[in-house]
Amino acid sequence: MSDRPIIDIRHAAKSYGPLEVLKDISLQVQKGRIVAIIGPSGSGKSTLLRAINDLDPLSSGEVWLDDIQVNKALPPRQYETHINSVRQNIGMVFQHFNLFPHLTVRDNITLAPKMLKGISKAEADQLAVEQLNKVGLLDRIDYYPSQLSGGQKQRVAIARALAMKPKVMLFDEATSALDPELVEEVNLVMKQLAEEHMTMIIVTHEMGFAQDVCDRVLFMDQGVVVEEGPPEVIFRNPSNERTKNFLRKHLKGQH
Amino acid sequence: MGLDFSVVPAFAGALFSGALWTIAITLSAAVLSFFGGIVFAVIALYAPLVIRYPFRLFAWLFMGTPLLLQLFLIYFGLIQIGIDLPAFVAGVIGLGLHFAVYNSDIIQAGILAVDKGQYEGARTLGLSRIQTLRKVVVPQAVRSVVPPIGNNMIALLKDSALVSVIGVAELTLSSQMAISRTFRPFEFYVAAAACYYVINLGLEAGLRRIERRIQLAR
Ligand SMILES: Nc1ncnc2c1ncn2[C@@H]1O[C@H](COP(=O)(O)OP(=O)(O)O)[C@@H](O)[C@H]1O
Ligand SMILES: [Mg+2]
Numbered sequence: 001m002s003d004r005p006i007i008d009i010r011h012a013a014k015s016y017g018p019l020e021v022l023k024d025i026s027l028q029v030q031k032g033r034i035v036a037i038i039g040p041s042g043s044g045k046s047t048l049l050r051a052i053n054d055l056d057p058l059s060s061g062e063v064w065l066d067d068i069q070v071n072k073a074l075p076p077r078q079y080e081t082h083i084n085s086v087r088q089n090i091g092m093v094f095q096h097f098n099l100f101p102h103l104t105v106r107d108n109i110t111l112a113p114k115m116l117k118g119i120s121k122a123e124a125d126q127l128a129v130e131q132l133n134k135v136g137l138l139d140r141i142d143y144y145p146s147q148l149s150g151g152q153k154q155r156v157a158i159a160r161a162l163a164m165k166p167k168v169m170l171f172d173e174a175t176s177a178l179d180p181e182l183v184e185e186v187n188l189v190m191k192q193l194a195e196e197h198m199t200m201i202i203v204t205h206e207m208g209f210a211q212d213v214c215d216r217v218l219f220m221d222q223g224v225v226v227e228e229g230p231p232e233v234i235f236r237n238p239s240n241e242r243t244k245n246f247l248r249k250h251l252k253g254q255h
Numbered sequence: 256m257g258l259d260f261s262v263v264p265a266f267a268g269a270l271f272s273g274a275l276w277t278i279a280i281t282l283s284a285a286v287l288s289f290f291g292g293i294v295f296a297v298i299a300l301y302a303p304l305v306i307r308y309p310f311r312l313f314a315w316l317f318m319g320t321p322l323l324l325q326l327f328l329i330y331f332g333l334i335q336i337g338i339d340l341p342a343f344v345a346g347v348i349g350l351g352l353h354f355a356v357y358n359s360d361i362i363q364a365g366i367l368a369v370d371k372g373q374y375e376g377a378r379t380l381g382l383s384r385i386q387t388l389r390k391v392v393v394p395q396a397v398r399s400v401v402p403p404i405g406n407n408m409i410a411l412l413k414d415s416a417l418v419s420v421i422g423v424a425e426l427t428l429s430s431q432m433a434i435s436r437t438f439r440p441f442e443f444y445v446a447a448a449a450c451y452y453v454i455n456l457g458l459e460a461g462l463r464r465i466e467r468r469i470q471l472a473r
Contacts, residue, residue: 053379080383088381098376102394102472111390112380144471157376164380 005064006031006199007052007168012061014047014223021047022058023223029168032197036210036231039220040246045203048220049170052201053090054083065089065167088116091161091169095177097153099145099160105132106141109160116164131159135189151182155189162193169193171202175209207250211235219243259439263446266433270443273429274450280346280425281412281458287351288411289404292358293393299363301388317356323417325349330421346418354411361403365396398473405462412458413451426450 005028014022021044029035037045050056052063054071063070070086072079100108109131110124119127132138135155145153154174161169171190175183187209193200194213204210210217210231217234219227219242227240235251238244263270298310317325330345340348369392377387397404419428430447434440 055375055379084381084383086381087379090379092375092379094372094375096372098370098372100373100376100391100395102398102469112377112382115386115390116381146471146473160380 003030005029006066007201008062008064009048009052010062010064012048012051012058012063014044014051014056014059021223022051024061025223025225027218027225029199029201031167031199033216034194034198034200034202034214036214036217037201037203037220038205038207038210038217038246038250039226043220044223045220046172049092049172049201049203052168052170053087053092055092084116088112088164089167091158091164091166093154093157093161093169093171093174095173097145097150097157097177099153099157101145103144104141105137105143105145105148105156108145108156109163112160113163127163128159131163132156134162134192135159136185149182150178151185154178154186158186158189158193168199168201171200171204173203173205176205205250207235207247219246221246258441260442260446262437262439263442266429266437266443269429269433270426270446270450273424273426273447274454276343276423276425276429277412277415277427277451278454280343280350280418280423281408281415281454283347284350284354284411284415285408287347288354288358288407291351291355292362292404293397295355295359296362296366296396297388297393299359300366314356314359317353322349322353322414323420325353326417326421342418342422345421346415346423350411350415350418353414354407357407358404361400361407362393362396365400366392368399369395395473398469401462401466401469405459405466408462409455409458412455 007027007029009025009027012022012025013020025048027035037048039045047056051058052070054063058071065086068086070083072082074082100111103111106125106128109128113119113127114121114124128141129138132141135158137152137155137159140148140152140156145156148156174190175186178186183206187206190200190202191213202210202214214231216228217231218225219234219238219240221242227234227238227243234243235247238247295310295314298306299314302310326346326349329349330340330342333340373391373395374387377391382390415425416427419425419431422428424432426447430443433443437443
């Protein structure tokens with residue numbers, strides 16, 4: 001029982017009209033594990049990640065979080081209640097942060113906990129302080145997103161997701177929109193989460209980072225998982241030709 | 256008979272009281288038109304069709320008929336079906352709903368312009384559709400359309416003169432009453448115009464202040 005996966009994707013498939021974006025993908029992630037998904041642009045990485053919280057519903061297949069099926073077929077009303085409660089357990093971090101520009105950093109972090117967990121204002125403030133401490137931005141608590149750098153915005157976005165105490169964190173190219181000199185501060189926060197054994201699925205273009213923090217790497221191309229394994233194997237000794245080609249392009253110029 | 260502005264000070268009290276009524280009716284109707292505009296925008300975009308279609312007819316009537324007629328209808332017409340509103344209330348409702356319909360159009364555009372990522376950010380945290388709309392989308396939409404809504408509010412101030420016809424002793428009616436006592440239309444219309452101008456300056460200053468306050472928060 002103890003190695004039952006916390007995330008279990010079974011035969012996920014997704015099409016947009018004739019375009020098959022995901023083709024029968026299965027993926028299990030154990031508690032505390034960190035999985036990286038790499039692959040060329042358009043290979044379906046985001047679609048797969050966004051299927052996990054049903055932001056992009058699958059055409060077929062199942063997604064399970066612990067013992068709850070995320071993409072359960074329910075009447076619209078019931079589905080809305082179901083998915084909202086499921087999503088509270090799945091933190092998601094986007095390439096473009098998606099912070100709420102009309103709210104301060106504090107309110108960005110406390111909005112959802114206040115509305116969904118019925119906590120008091122004092123508890124919410126405490127939560128904001130805690131999470132901001134974690135990402136090293138306590139001094140920015142009363143700033144608006146427009147007053148932050150990209151790296152700071154992403155760290156706040158991570159703090160906002162963590163404030164819901166999720167069981168899993170999903171990262172969709174969290175550093176791709178950042179200036180190179182701001183990437184490291186976000187990576188550091190993610191590494192720290194890794195040390196705390198947060199379960200994470202990380203879509204990334206940074207092979208060095210994937211190599212450092214991940215237990216397992218999936219290489220996706222054209223809607224299928226072409227190859228997967230521990231980072232040592234995928235990065236040093238890939239067996240598939242497509243993986244080799246992709247890595248040749250992407251490792252060039254790194255380090 | 257030359258111009259003689261020395262007749263004006265004797266009616267300063269009446270004009271001042273008229274200006275206060277103008278301010279009161281403008282601010283009340285502005286608040287109604289703002290919140291009404293938000294409600295109408297949400298109805299127009301999201302309500303079920305059985306509500307949306309009748310609402311469109313209602314909105315179209317408000318945009319397609321003269322405000323003056325709407326005021327007459329609310330003040331004089333409703334009495335016949337047993338709704339006897341004080342003139343001030345009828346004026347606020349008429350002006351407020353009329354401009355709410357115009358504000359609604361602007362706010363709808365603002366809502367549609369909110370980035371898709373904002374919905375995703377909110378929904379992934381577990382907020383419901385309605386919570387997302389209320390706490391994330393509408394507040395941003397409203398902030399983004401403050402300038403055009405502000406223009407509507409200035410138009411509202413000017414159109415508030417129309418409520419003089421249903422007997423609210425605001426600035427225009429006050430100056431007309433002074434004219435009927437003194438037969439000095441030029442002096443008193445100019446005095447009233449000066450008052451409108453000053454109120455307008457105040458309104459614009461208020462709007463600029465709001466714009467400055469939300470500048471960071473968008
Ligand atoms: N809403 C959509 N409608 C049609 N095609 C889409 C849509 N979203 C994504 N796609 C297509 O699905 C494929 C996979 O996209 P995505 O998952 O974003 O890839 P990745 O994240 O690996 O770059 C791409 O070919 C993309 O054009
Ligand atoms: Mg992507």
